[in-house]
Amino acid sequence: MSLIAVGTMAFDDIETPFGKSDRIIGGSATYIAWSASNFIRPVRQISVIGGDFPTSELDALAERGVDLAGVQVKKNERSFFWAGRYHLDMNTRDTLDTQLNVLGDFKPTVPESYQGSEFLILGNLMPSLQLDVIRQLRHRPDLIVLDTMNFWMETAMPDLELVLKEVDVLMINDSEARQLSAQFSLVKAAREIMAMGPEYLVIKKGEHGALLFHKDQVFYAPALPLEDVFDPTGAGDTFAGGFIGHLARTKDISFENMKTAIIVGSAMASFCVEKFGTTRLKELKEADINARIKQFVDLVNFDISLV
Amino acid sequence: MSLIAVGTMAFDDIETPFGKSDRIIGGSATYIAWSASNFIRPVRQISVIGGDFPTSELDALAERGVDLAGVQVKKNERSFFWAGRYHLDMNTRDTLDTQLNVLGDFKPTVPESYQGSEFLILGNLMPSLQLDVIRQLRHRPDLIVLDTMNFWMETAMPDLELVLKEVDVLMINDSEARQLSAQFSLVKAAREIMAMGPEYLVIKKGEHGALLFHKDQVFYAPALPLEDVFDPTGAGDTFAGGFIGHLARTKDISFENMKTAIIVGSAMASFCVEKFGTTRLKELKEADINARIKQFVDLVNFDISLV
Numbered sequence: 001m002s003l004i005a006v007g008t009m010a011f012d013d014i015e016t017p018f019g020k021s022d023r024i025i026g027g028s029a030t031y032i033a034w035s036a037s038n039f040i041r042p043v044r045q046i047s048v049i050g051g052d053f054p055t056s057e058l059d060a061l062a063e064r065g066v067d068l069a070g071v072q073v074k075k076n077e078r079s080f081f082w083a084g085r086y087h088l089d090m091n092t093r094d095t096l097d098t099q100l101n102v103l104g105d106f107k108p109t110v111p112e113s114y115q116g117s118e119f120l121i122l123g124n125l126m127p128s129l130q131l132d133v134i135r136q137l138r139h140r141p142d143l144i145v146l147d148t149m150n151f152w153m154e155t156a157m158p159d160l161e162l163v164l165k166e167v168d169v170l171m172i173n174d175s176e177a178r179q180l181s182a183q184f185s186l187v188k189a190a191r192e193i194m195a196m197g198p199e200y201l202v203i204k205k206g207e208h209g210a211l212l213f214h215k216d217q218v219f220y221a222p223a224l225p226l227e228d229v230f231d232p233t234g235a236g237d238t239f240a241g242g243f244i245g246h247l248a249r250t251k252d253i254s255f256e257n258m259k260t261a262i263i264v265g266s267a268m269a270s271f272c273v274e275k276f277g278t279t280r281l282k283e284l285k286e287a288d289i290n291a292r293i294k295q296f297v298d299l300v301n302f303d304i305s306l307v
Numbered sequence: 308m309s310l311i312a313v314g315t316m317a318f319d320d321i322e323t324p325f326g327k328s329d330r331i332i333g334g335s336a337t338y339i340a341w342s343a344s345n346f347i348r349p350v351r352q353i354s355v356i357g358g359d360f361p362t363s364e365l366d367a368l369a370e371r372g373v374d375l376a377g378v379q380v381k382k383n384e385r386s387f388f389w390a391g392r393y394h395l396d397m398n399t400r401d402t403l404d405t406q407l408n409v410l411g412d413f414k415p416t417v418p419e420s421y422q423g424s425e426f427l428i429l430g431n432l433m434p435s436l437q438l439d440v441i442r443q444l445r446h447r448p449d450l451i452v453l454d455t456m457n458f459w460m461e462t463a464m465p466d467l468e469l470v471l472k473e474v475d476v477l478m479i480n481d482s483e484a485r486q487l488s489a490q491f492s493l494v495k496a497a498r499e500i501m502a503m504g505p506e507y508l509v510i511k512k513g514e515h516g517a518l519l520f521h522k523d524q525v526f527y528a529p530a531l532p533l534e535d536v537f538d539p540t541g542a543g544d545t546f547a548g549g550f551i552g553h554l555a556r557t558k559d560i561s562f563e564n565m566k567t568a569i570i571v572g573s574a575m576a577s578f579c580v581e582k583f584g585t586t587r588l589k590e591l592k593e594a595d596i597n598a599r600i601k602q603f604v605d606l607v608n609f610d611i612s613l614v
Contacts (some may be wrong), residue, residue, distance in 0.1 A: 009549075037323070038521075047572075051386070054592070088491060089491075105580060106475070120504070129485050170463070181329075184396075185534055185535060185536075186397060186532055187532045187533060187534045188534060205515065208512065208516070208601045209516075211532060216343035218532055219606060219607075219609070220529035220530075220532070220606050220607055221607075221609075222516070222527035222529065222607075225493055225494045225525055225527070226494060227491070227492055227495060228492060229492075251438055256609075256610055257610075259609040259610070260609050261608055262609075263609055293535070293611075297611050298524075298528075299525060299526060299527050300526075300528075300565040300590060300607045302526070302528075302563075302569075302570055303563055303564075303567055304567070304600075304604050
């Protein structure tokens with residue numbers, strides 16, 4: 001199986017109640033790649049960077065099995081930059097600065113070698129660019145997963161509506177689901193949003209876990225209660241990478257297997273927040289991931305025969 | 308097995324975004340009794356009411372298998388009264404009025420016929436009265452469950468500390484756990500609180516489910532995503548009643564069985580919020596409860612063999 005991952009590769013400045021990072025590597029496609037590559041290789045990356053993006057980071061990704069043929073390098077420009085500050089609850093944050101730089105006039109191009117991929121994940125990016133990638137694919141992938149955010153609901157809703165009609169799975173957080181549907185009840189919100197296109201909806205609730213909706217069915221995956229959350233940046237992308245990585249590895253896009261994929265994504269996200277940026281993801285071994293998934297099993301498992 | 312339930316029997320005025328109740332029957336012991344009596348009878352009630360408390364309500368409880376020998380009736384006084392207004396999120400509320408009435412000089416008395424009970428649940432009430440009940444019992448129950456609230460942390464902390472040393476399970480919500488421990492991380496909060504006495508801690512998170520802590524172990528029970536929450540009043544007491552009702556019925560106070568008890572409590576609470584006050588609880592049949600528990604199994608169950 002083959003997977004295309006689309007999104008940003010960027011620099012982030014992050015402040016949390018625990019400390020402040022310098023300019024560190026971030027971006028939706030970066031986190032997705034570090035996460036998904038634990039399950040499937042190559043991850044066929046589509047993104048854009050400036051001449052300031054460190055070669056060592058590209059080498060590390062390539063060594064990890066990330067195909068960078070679709071990553072445009074604009075030597076004389078600067079990479080996308082985001083600065084943000086998290087509140088004490090770590091579920092809310094303020095954007096302090098956004099510099100589009102190379103992203104300003106980005107035109108993604110799908111390399112010929114990427115054609116025929118069975119899985120596509122569209123990380124958070126302008127909806128028009130996400131749509132552009134879908135339209136360049138001659139073979140419609142078996143599964144298209146879309147991540148987006150409230151900013152695009154406010155500034156690019158017509159484009160977002162078009163993309164929603166083209167995807168199978170939408171991933172957003174609870175406040176975004178409420179905004180997109182104008183419904184407070186997440187059950188009602190899910191119904192409205194699935195009517196916009198995606199057959200599956202994942203609603204991420206941070207420390208409160210994630211919900212997977214499909215038709216009249218619902219699955220609730222918990223988040224692992226953690227001693228400390230150092231930096232939530234990239235947790236959603238890491239979740240998405242684990243989710244689609246598991247599906248692509250197992251070649252099974254049933255609702256049943258999506259439940260397991262949500263658990264895998266939750267396990268990956270629980271690592272991401274333990275250190276700043278991609279630090280923890282880079283350290284991970286297969287045994288770490290398996291042990292963490294086992295913790296999730298223990299976390300939710302109960303003996304129904306005792307009822 | 309036998310169960311003693313201690314708490315208030317009261318009148319409530321409730322406002323929610325969906326409507327306003329008139330003066331309806333409420334109180335922690337009322338909800339606990341309606342919930343626990345689905346699993347174990349009799350429920351041996353300890354409470355106090357005024358002459359204004361309807362005989363029909365007492366008859367309904369008695370018919371349900373609730374022993375009212377421990378309910379003091381002060382004919383010439385009025386029952387405890389609470390009025391509150393819920394916010395749109397249904398997780399937060401303002402208290403509009405509190406009239407202690409009969410509760411002002413309440414001295415609980417354990418009837419001789421209640422001595423030797425194996426299970427005790429102390430619903431939300433002044434900690435000094437909760438302690439008083441424990442001290443009247445000649446045989447220490449096999450399991451003591453305590454519910455309390457932030458109000459007592461602010462006004463009766465020395466008494467609350469004494470009760471905490473005497474109980475096995477404490478049930479509080481997430482903001483109360485943070486207040487009691489002065490820790491933001493619920494994992495750290497749980498460790499601090501268990502050091503105060505209770506070996507088991509249940510942290511209720513409303514629509515986000517509930518956590519059960521014991522030593523280094525943790526269990527996460529989801530809440531059922533609902534179309535609408537009409538009235539959250541009594542949901543916590545109903546949860547507590549289902550929890551201890553299941554434990555008393557199965558005569559098994561292991562951590563494993565407490566996980567199942569949390570699911571049973573969550574199922575009961577999911578009914579409670581569907582209508583105002585105790586309305587929905589009074590309608591429930593065994594088949595309704597079993598079907599709802601089955602929904603919880605479907606909600607969290609995933610196939611680990613797919614990992």
